[in-house]
Amino acid sequence: MAVIFSGIQPSGNLTLGNYLGALRNFTKMQEQNECYYCVVNQHAITVHQDPALLHRRTRELAAIYLAAGLDPEKAALFVQSEVPQHAQLGWIMTTLSYVGELERMTQYKDKAAKQGDSIPAGLLTYPPLMAADILLYQTNFVPVGDDQKQHLEITRDLAQRFNRLYQEEVFTIPEIYLGQGGTRVMSLQEPTKKMSKSDDNTMATIYVLDAPKDIEKKIKRAQTDSENSVHYDAETKPGIANLMDIYAAVTDTDHAAVEREFSGQGYGQFKKSVAAAVIAALEPIQKRYAELIDNPVLDAILDQGAVKARETASRTYDKVVQVMGLDRK
Ligand code: AQP
Known part of the structure; x- marks a missing residue:
């Protein structure tokens, strides 16, 4: 042990x-x-x-x-x-x-x-x-x-x-x-910098206790690029790479599978799916938290x-x- x-x-x-x-x-x-x-x-x-x-x-x-x-x-x-x-x-x-x-x-x-x-x-x-x-x-x-x-x-x-x-x-x-994935989640607003709880810009950070509508809003406004094609390149597309990392981590999959799933789809649809997956991952934690805090x-x-x-x-x-x-x- x-x-x-x-x-x-x-x-x-x-x-x-x-x-x-x-x-x-x-x-x-x-x-x-x-x-x-x-x-x-x-x-x-x-x-x-x-x-x-x-x-x-x-x-x-x-x-x-x-x-x-x-x-x-x-x-x-x-x-x-x-x-x-x-x-x-x-x-x-x-x-x-x-x-x-x-x-x-x-x-x-x-x-x-x-x-x-x-x-x-x-x-x-x-x-x-x-x-x-x-x-x-x-x-x-x-x-x-x-x-x-x-x-x-x-x-x-x-x-x-x-x-x-x-x-x-x-x-x-x-x-x-x-662990396997999510070992360095990046800021949604400056994706070359890590996501941090002490970041003053709350739009850059998803909090575990965020309401679903806030998660949707933050991911919708996350910085990306103008290419509108979901593929992984941390150097030239750090914003999309970060969202792919997040999606892969919360759905327990990898970049290749994420690329296949969103092939031919634009960033709008991809961001909606990332938000839905994050909300689904955090929802049970938020429920149990509400029962425990007091x-x-x-x-x-x-x-x-x-x-x-x-x-x-x-x-x-x-x-x-x-x-x-x-x-x-
Ligand atoms: N962005 C991140 N991606 C993956 N893991 C992260 N950790 C922190 N940020 C990320 C991991 O969370 C654990 C707790 O960290 P901490 O509270 O000891 O301090 P930290 O690493 O300095 O975390 P923050 O959120 O950036 O806090 P502040 O803003 O107060 O400094 C650690 O295991 C850390 O690796």
Whole structure:
């Protein structure tokens, strides 16, 4: 049985990218593995969050995890700040990190560029905290979207660095797990940029909880090209390629089949079909979400998840403290 860990930030409303790139793989993996899934609220505060909004989004994200099929009997679902070992090991991982390697992270460069002169230090030290999240559970596989590849690499480097430095195999070296399709869903308005929950342009992003009419409107207005022929070319037709990727991911097919299905049809008909397929994929999640969001069972599940996570995390953390000489007795 392998150990699986992954997390999502409550830094905005969950997007179709988060769902296809990460969340839907979480539920597939819970059948055969020991799984830990987390609402990473301490990562979210690396940029300023409104407290009331952060509080609400934390619950919403947990409800979406469950609505998407996560079974709390099979996987531990918890909130990062309720398991103190994340921040504790995060600090230790920060002390092992080099400023140069952190400054090379693409996500840091992208997010820092939007912050003007006052770049929060947490944006730079995001990867060592993420390494701590993963390493605490002796994780074998981390299901994430393609954009997290670099952070997974640095997690592996830090784990190997620690094991070498203290001459003991304290940490399991984790591997990335990329799903079949939807590993990088792009913005509907700027299809060379990834779809992001913190994008200010809401027309660029499909949210998991979007109403069907909004999904139709956003896909209808999605940027394409003037060719009016549905074929796959990510270089010259990034908008159509993105819609083909989305359609293939939600209907579990591939580009070749999508090309055959829409051969001879224009973008208008294609976009209608993409919207219908996305709406059909999200509808059952939205229904279950509505039942869960105000249900006290949500808190009971998160409480139970935090207990299990603390138990596992403290085993690794106690070992780290002992190996490093941070223990007193
Ligand atoms: N566009 C995407 N396509 C496929 N997968 C994606 N993920 C994010 N965007 C896409 C995957 O979703 C998981 C959760 O990501 P996160 O919340 O930790 O942060 P992120 O990667 O920075 O996601 P966002 O939506 O872009 O959030 P903000 O705007 O707050 O930075 C990860 O597995 C990620 O790969």
